[in-house]
Amino acid sequence: MTTGLVSPKRCADSHGDRHNDGLKLHDLSLATRSGVRGVKASEWLIAQSLHQELKTHELQPPELQPNTLVELPGSRLLMALSTREFWLLEPETEAQASPIPSGHCAPGVWPLYNQNSHAWLVLSGEPRAEMMAKLCGVDLRIEAFPVGTVAQTQMALASVVIAHHLWRDEAVFSLFVDQSLADFAWEALQDAMEEFNSVQ
Amino acid sequence: MTPPRLEHPFGQLIDRDAPVTFEFEGETVQGYEGDNVASALIGQGRWLISRSFKYHRPRGPLSLAGHDANTLIQTPTAANRLAEDLPALEQGAVSGQNYWGSLKTDYYAVLDRLGRFMPVGFYYRAFFKPRGVWRFWEKVIRNAAGLGVANLEVAPRYTDKQYLFCDVAIIGAGPAGLNAALTAAAGGAEVLLIDEQVRLGGALTYHRFTLEDDIRAQTLEALSNAVANHDKIRVLTDATCNAWFSDHYLPVFQGDRLYKVRATTCVLATGSSEQPVVFRNNDLPGVILCSALERLLMHHGVCPGGSAVILAGNDNAYLTAITATEAGLPIAAVVDLRPAPDDPTLIAALNERSIALYPNATVYEAHSDKSGLQLGAVTIHSIKSQGHVDAPILRVECQLLAMSAGYMPAYQLACHGGAKLAYHDDKSEFTLTQLPAGMLIAGSVNSVHNFNAVCADGRNAGRGALRALSLQTDSDETVYCEDKVNHPWPIFKHPKGREFVDFDEDLQIKDIINSARLGYRDIQLVKRYSTVGMGPSQGRHSALTTARLIANATERTVTETGVTTARPPVKPESLGVLAGRRFHPIRKTPMDERHRSLGAHMIPAGSWRRPAFYGEPQNRAACIAAEAQAVRTGVGMIDVSTLGGIELRGPDAAEFMNRVYTYGFLKQPVGKTRYAVLTNEQGVIIDDGVAARLADDHFYVTATTTGAAQVYSEMLRWNAQWRLDLDIAQVTSAFSAINVAGPFSRDVLEQAGCDIDLSAQGFPYLACREGLVAGIPARLMRVGFVGELGFELHVPSLLAQSLWDRLMSAGEPFNIKPFGVEAQRLLRLEKGHIIIGQDTDGMSHPGEIGLTWAINRKKPFFVGRRSVDILMSQPLKRQLVGFTLSPAAPKPEEGHLVLRDGDIVGTVTSCEYSPTLDKIIGLAYVHPADTQPGSQVTIRTAQGVCVQAPIATLPFYDPDTTRQQL
Amino acid sequence: MKIMHCPLNGPRNISEFAYGGQVEVMPDPHQCSDKDWASYVFYEKNAIGVVKEWWQHSPSSYWFIAERHNASDDILRTYDPSELFSERVDFTTGENEP
Known part of the structure; x- marks a missing residue:
């Protein structure tokens, strides 16, 4: 039996396999993500094995400011949306059909349902900030929005979390949109990308 | 040729x-x-x-x-x-x-x-x-x-919008704008330079600033090359900045795209509009502004045929005459409104070129040629006093008249930002004052006209922008400009009229003066009465003359009179570009594709799209009836993923529930659900849902499809004040839900495989459980919205489509039938269940809709408690009740009026034909005296036909409510 | 378009925010008169000056307080609500305990 997990992004990729130097949109909705929230979430994270791993790699524990993210060993990312909400992103790990979390991780630390609540799209390519300027009012140019920063904003009138990070040795934008809007976001992005991908 | x-x-x-x-x-x-x-x-x-x-x-x-x-x-x-x-x-x-x-x-x-x-x-x-x-x-x-x-x-064009970010936005790429751009960029700022023309340079591309035209071309080339090659300057030409909005948000139209420019600071180098002289027939084709003639010659190489007369209110017009002569255009006369030019060398320059000069004179009337469609001659009179002339000096045959009475700063963008215009009598011109923070102006919009001064003013604006950005810069240059470019009264009333003040609206001098005579002294009223300045040119050529005329007619100063408010847009704009791409975020449930392949007729529900029913629209009634029938006698399932979901977790979760919802929740047992009603602080019912207690410190509450976002938002705000120890999570999208309803619903779940005891004893009505259904982790609730045995299954959204598929196959032996929103509405109406927002409005309190049982008045507080108390202590004004009608009666629609002695006492909120009961059933607000079963109320249906409807006991179907408790 | 400074997300277009009304102190619902309660629920002073307002950054659902001059529309300061509401609030009247 398969996992039974189905990505909320159903619509076809209008660019198909067209190769170009422009932009590419990937659906990572079936990759693993999790998260915690609560007054003790930050302390709890540090107390977790994450901390140990970071030590092993001679890295400092994540002192995450809201709306930033850090790379962790094993192609993972830790993203802070506030001082009390953290998302763990594992782009290279396929999601499993796991039980619904029940109860807290520790007093004052609650698991998030972000695996299911948000679709995860990844936008790669050089003119990504310029293209996103057609959909989003936040300045996403590298000077204003360097790798390691996060913006909670709107894209084509829909709420979105945009994270700027490295993925497969390339700086990309991860876009987290409400899963019910995955198709809408995908189509709006594809349309906005068109002019950057036109084959000369 | x-x-x-x-x-x-x-x-x-x-x-x-x-x-x-x-x-x-x-x-x-x-x-x-x-x-x-x-x-x-x-x-x-x-x-x-x-x-x-x-x-x-x-x-x-x-x-x-x-x-x-x-x-x-x-x-x-x-x-x-x-x-x-x-x-x-x-x-x-x-x-x-x-x-x-x-x-x-x-x-x-x-x-x-x-x-x-x-x-x-x-x-x-x-x-x-x-x-x-x-x-x-x-x-x-x-x-x-x-x-x-x-x-x-015409097929709509593809139009879109894009944000552009910069440190300094400079509007206008004339000598001032170019200098400002270079200074700002040299100081380290990122510059966006915007100009309406296709080429950089503004007036430098056509206007000679001096007698010897040596500076213009050199400066133009040097500045535009420097700008084009500067990597900190981005240039948008053929682009119109149509407004200034708060915090330097500038809509810039270029072709089919609207740029939404966000700048930290902005420099307006928008120049000025040359002003016409107001005389009889000044609107004849062939009467143009001096700058228009310069553009024709310099931009397009067009030398109009025949000969020309220049009507000068300033020295610039002389320069136009010189340029025209160089182009080979014969100048029949230069007519100067002033006794002499400010620069005496200009007289010699005309003499050298054998151009006749008529000082202290004006063109008093223009005459058309034989066709009546074009200028043929002008009559020149000497000026006796302000606006008055002596007998004619001569009549000159000419095909072109170029005039310049002065300039009006292109004030629109500055005024959008709250800047004011003040009139300076010594120079007879309006200047801009009270600019908003972070806005600088340079060049002729800043009333600086002399070439060197304009360039210096531009550089100063660049420096000002750098200072606004906290970047280093040197000190300002002194800008000195004594040039008088405006004639104080280039207005000559003629007994036969047709001296146009506003060309767009065909307004003559008398029209403006008459407005004042009729009592419209305020310039804003003059505009509204006479329509002056309302046309596409928005007062560019009429505001100055109108202000002078009204000031004169009302014996006030021109500053006191002022000009009308400038509002966006500066130039007419295309609605298509303004609209851009149309973003309509439509939400889909994970089962969306399944609904379509089953032939669902989809309808909007809030921002969602949901199946109304499955089948062809022409079979609507039959489809709905069959779906309802399946739920009543077999089994059906409906996608209820659009229901809001909110999780309250933490030691204070129950306390929070107790404060937000009307019912008591402290003692709600784990594994049970309760109906949860929400009132706002005014005591009005705003939402409802089902609260499932999953653990002592864990509630999962549903909310209505359209209310979910607001409920969540308000909960966050209350707890920002109360500081209770809990986490509030919006989980609407994390969970998707399917309601399996009907006598065989238990069998379907058993068939699908379920690790929960589904028996009536093990999982009674209103209980909630967590477990695996068809191998998928789920939260189950026994709810009775449609009035049959039923299970609402809430599962992680990524698994929802799989759950749908597995339930559909498990239900096959029981002929399971998916049902849509329409059947659900009918089924719930048969049960007399209300829908918040449909059966309630912005005034409905719990007493009006029979929800007093859901109010716990023993607890110390809930939101809206005090208002509910006050409202319920007053006599009821209306009450929601059920009514029935025979199937043959005219069917009332939602919104139809309930009348009592001819007065409106309420409305119908829901009404359907029930195939199960073979009756029309409905809910309506009626007078409190008419609520007893057996009372009759009058409902006015379509075309004013009134029907008498008897009040019924609710629910219409299964009055003892046994079926949902099986 | 105006820019508002969100204490969590920084400067953003005003279109990302939702207005939540003035910050009002709720009178004791058990002790106050009907008139005081109605005044709390329905009336705002609407006087010219600096007002404290609730604003929410919609994409992050984050509520904060803004101090704004309602004539000039200048936003003077924005801050987390914990600055105003630092203590747990309880409703007990000593009577009708559940």
Whole structure:
């Protein structure tokens, strides 16, 4: 039996396999993500094995400011949306059909349902900030929005979390949109990308 | 044969090797690439382009800068385009506008002779008497009114918008803007330079600033090269900044894209609008502004035929005369409104070129040629006193009159930001004051006209921008400009009138003065009464004259009189570009694709799309009835993923529930659900849902599809104040839900495989459980919204489609039938269950809708408690009840009125034909005296037909509520 | 378009925010008169000056307080609500305990 997990992004990729130097949109909705929230979430994270791993790699524990993210060993990312909400992103790990979390991780630390609540799209390519300027009012140019920063904003009138990070040795934008809007976001992005991908 | 044009340095914008052709009014017009429709027409000696708005007078270009309405034309795809803004390239057949017959012979032109019967305010005052006469006139007026024709066959263009971010936005790339850009960029700022023209340079591209035209070309080349090669300057040409909004948010239109520019600071180097002289027939085609003549010569290499007269209110007009002479255009006379030019060397310059000068004189009247459509001669009078003339000096035959009475700063953008205009009597000009923070102005918009001063002023603005950005810069240069460029009174009233103040609206001097005489002293009222400044040029050429005329007529200063408020947009804009791409975020549930493949008829529900029913729309009633039947007698399932979901987790979760919802929740047992009603602080019911207690410190609450976002938001706000120890999570999208309902629903779940005891004892009505259904982790609730045995299954959204598929196959032996929103609404109505927002409105309190049982008045507080107490202590004004009608009766619709003794006492909120009961059933607000079963109420249905409906006991179906508890 | 400074997300277009009304102190619902309660629920002073307002950054659902001059529309300061509401609030009247 398969996992039974189905990505909320159903619509076809209008660019198909067209190769170009422009932009590419990937659906990572079936990759693993999790998260915690609560007054003790930050302390709890540090107390977790994450901390140990970071030590092993001679890295400092994540002192995450809201709306930033850090790379962790094993192609993972830790993203802070506030001082009390953290998302763990594992782009290279396929999601499993796991039980619904029940109860807290520790007093004052609650698991998030972000695996299911948000679709995860990844936008790669050089003119990504310029293209996103057609959909989003936040300045996403590298000077204003360097790798390691996060913006909670709107894209084509829909709420979105945009994270700027490295993925497969390339700086990309991860876009987290409400899963019910995955198709809408995908189509709006594809349309906005068109002019950057036109084959000369 | 291609039309002849002037050689270099004239005709900078055209490509003489690329002739283009288009049609105007059925005649072929030839021009060159780089021409616009207006320049190509004039290049062929054609001045007449359109007819005026009111009197249908022949009109031609005035400003050639896109600043007047004289050149509004019709293209195959659009109406009301300005001829000078339309490239001659790629035009099909264009034509003039606002005529009946032909542009040359317009039958409506008779209105010009009837003008004296149509004073300003004519439309307001005529046509009211006798009563009913408007119905006759309306048709006539509507036929004559309006400009151009909208082509509805045109496919919409792809238009879109894009944000642009910069440190400094500079609007206007003339000498001031270019200098400002270079200074700011040199200081480390990121600059965006925006200009309406296709080429950088502004006035540098056409206007000689000095007698020896040596600075202009050199400066232009040096500055534009430096700007083009600077990597900190981005240039947008052929782009219009149409407004200034708070915090330097600038909409810039370029082609089919609207740039939403966000700058940290901005420099307006928008220049100024040259002003016409107001004299009789100053609107004849061939009467243009000096800058328009310069543009024709320098940009397009067009040397108009015949000879020209220059009417000067300042020294700049002399320079125009010199340029025209160099182009080979014979100047018959320079007429100066002043006793002498400020720069005495200009007199010698005219003498050298044998140009006659008439100082202290004006053109008092222009005359048309034999065709009546174009300038043929002017009469020159000497000036006796302000606005008054002596006997004529002479009449000069000429085909062109170029005039300059002065300049009005292009104040619009500054005024959008709250800047004010003050009039300086010594220079007779308006200047801008009280600029908003972070806005700088430079060049002629800042009333600086002298070439060196303009450049220095631009550099100073660049420095100012750097300071606003906290970047290093050197100190400002001294800007010194004594040039007087405005004549104080270039207005000459003629006994026969037709001295146009506003060309767009065909307003003459008397129209403005009459407005004041009729009591409209305030400039804003003058505008509304006379319509001055309301046309496409938005007062660019009329505001200054109007202010002077009204000041004079009301014996106030021009500053006191002022000008009307400038509001966006600066220039007319295309609605298509303004709309851009239309974003309609439509939410889909994970089962969306399944619904479609089952043939669902999808309808909007809030921002979601949901199946109304499954099947063809023409079989709507039968589909709904069959779906309802399946739920009543077999089993059905419905996608209820759109229900809101909120999780409350933490030690204070129960306390929080108790404060937010009306019912008591502290003692709610784990594994049970409770109906949860939400009132706002006004005591009005705003949402409802089911609260499942999953653990002592864990509630999962549903909310209505459309209320979910607001409920969540309000919960966050309450706890920002109360500081209770819990986490509030919006999980609407994390979980998706399916309701399996009907007598066989238990069997379907068992068939699918479920690790929960589903028996009536093990999992009773209103209980909740967590477990695996068909191998998928789920939260289950026994709910009774549709009134049958039923299970609501909430699962992680990524697994919802799989759950749907597995339930569909498990339900196959039981003929499971998916049902849509319509069947659900019918089924719940049969049970008398209300829908918040449909059966309630912005006034409904719990007492009105029979929800007093859901209010716990023993607890110390809930939101809206005090208001509910106050409302419930007052006599009820209306009450929601059920009614029935025979199937043959006219069926009331939602919103139909409930009457009592002829007065409206309520409305029908829900009404359906119930196939199960074979009755029309409904809910309605009625008078509290009529709520007893058996009472009759009057409902006014369609076409005013009244029906008597008996009040029924709720629920209509299964009154003992046994079926959902099985 | 105006820019508002969100204490969590920084400067953003005003279109990302939702207005939540003035910050009002709730009178004791058990002790106050009907008139005082109605005044709390329905009336705002609407006087010219600096007002404290609730604003929410919609994409992050984050509520904060803004101090704004309602004539000039200048936003003077924005801050987390914990600055105003630092203590746990409880409703007990001593009577009708559940």
